Amino acid sequence: MNRSFTIITLLLILGVCPLRIKAQQLYELPPDAETRWVSFENRTGDKGKGGMENKGAKGHPSEWINAGKSVTLLDFEGAGIVNRIWMTIIDRNPEALRAIHIEMYWDGAAKPAVSAPLGDFFGIGLGRMTAFQSALFSDPEGKSFNCYVPMPFKKHARIMLVNESKQNQLLFYDVDLIKVKKHPKDIAYFHAYWSNSSGVGLGSDFEILPRVNGKGRFLGTNIGVVADKVYGDTWFGEGEVKTFLDGDRKYPTLAGTGTEDYIGSAWNLGPFSQLYQGATVVDKQNKKFAFYRYHIPDPIYFHSDCRVTIQQIGGAGRDLIRAIARAGGRVKPISVGTSKSLIKLLDNPDYPDLFDDKFPADEWVNFYRVDNYSATAYFYLDKPESNLPPLAPLAERIKGL
Structure with a gap:
């Protein structure tokens, strides 16, 4: 050759x-x-x-x-x-x-x-x-x-x-x-590898790629989200993509800043398609979103194992989140963004409860929520087989469509 x-x-x-x-x-x-x-x-x-x-x-x-x-x-x-x-x-x-x-x-x-x-x-x-x-x-x-x-x-x-x-x-x-x-x-x-978020509860991250063993390269993913209508028009995409490399367990080596940030956009999301990033479906009326990111100019290599997740986190004002909770929606506030700082609620157990009048009304609140996620993860591996589970059965694949 x-x-x-x-x-x-x-x-x-x-x-x-x-x-x-x-x-x-x-x-x-x-x-x-x-x-x-x-x-x-x-x-x-x-x-x-x-x-x-x-x-x-x-x-x-x-x-x-x-x-x-x-x-x-x-x-x-x-x-x-x-x-x-x-x-x-x-x-x-x-x-x-x-x-x-x-x-x-x-x-x-x-x-x-x-x-x-x-x-x-x-x-x-x-x-x-x-x-x-x-x-x-x-x-x-x-x-x-x-x-x-x-x-x-x-x-x-x-x-x-x-x-x-x-x-x-x-x-x-x-x-x-x-x-x-x-x-x-x-x-x-x-x-x-394709998966969906069936069975993923409040406060748990969705696995785009479960831990795969071997040497290789994470090439990227396309993700679909069907937002639960109980959350109304609140923003679903505060979740950060996290990549655990070569023995990472509790915390990842690579951590993003938000969902639309991961695909190269900012401040909410509109439809676009580019070589390495895009959002092919932005249907806010029906609460459906699909987007992709391919790590071609910015390769992600691993030498022993790799795992990729995205947080199920949204954002809204206090009163909207209260209304969601009253309607039966699953919510858990995790931080409050003010003009001066980000107040980390999980690090502040004494912070007022969501339904306490002392909880600020006019600030942006990030909160755990539960939506329907699905993803296809693409990667190269140094062997023709992986340790990942088989494709989900048909009933699970079409659930939520």
Whole structure:
């Protein structure tokens, strides 16, 4: 393998934006690389075997995947890198995008490295398709799925699509990859993990990524939030993202300052999409939000383990929080922001109770609350399997949509 191709391969594995690769590398010709596209028109990706049906005319662009059935998208022997996945289905309602899930297996592993709902995997939070463009995923017109995450493998790659929805689905797809003779020894395998906040109580953080063991890189996340309507129009997003690295337990090494701050915005949230950060769904009327952050220019490496969480914290005035509590909403004030300082209530047990008249009426109060969170975490790991639990069952995935 020539040196320039090795450098490009490593850059892609590390998630470096291809636009940063020197221009002359785009026209160099690595001798050992072979391009393959796998689709229904060439299921194996074999040389000279594409578009053979219907005497070379359009013969097999799609297939129906019946409810309860699965299909193998890729079953490829040898070493390579999946560079792009594109697909579309005929019925793209939110429940279907949670019911259908994608699985990826590397190098003969029995457990999938990727197991996530279709929409969430492709950066589409809450199953609500809208046009957006990021460095890793895109949906050009709100009706297709594109992934540009480089996924290397040494011996074998298998990608499955499982239709647990109630609808038969017409599927079009292609998986674009580079076949190589050999990889550097230190490649990392791509993983994705989906979870939701079912069972997470008041005062507990939601785990975006449960503790994963091994050496790797946290690549980022897309998160969906369905705010409980009992909280009215109060702000849900005071929660800070915390990343526990290499033995961190009670306190993390990396701590953010707030939800919209984590995705590069500030002072509440509006819709936007950029390369590394964005908010694809900001539906304040229906209390639904979806947003993403990809750590490409700001890598997060770990050497033994990694865990990522977000606090379930909102903010409002005293009287609004009192009304929420009276209506049965779960609340726990944790701090009061004044023009001079932040009063930390958990460090001040003698501070007046929320319903005490001495509790200030005209200040911003941060409080624990409980909303419906879901997230897809993306990471690279030095092995094709992780210690994480399997994908949640269908009923749990569609709850709250």
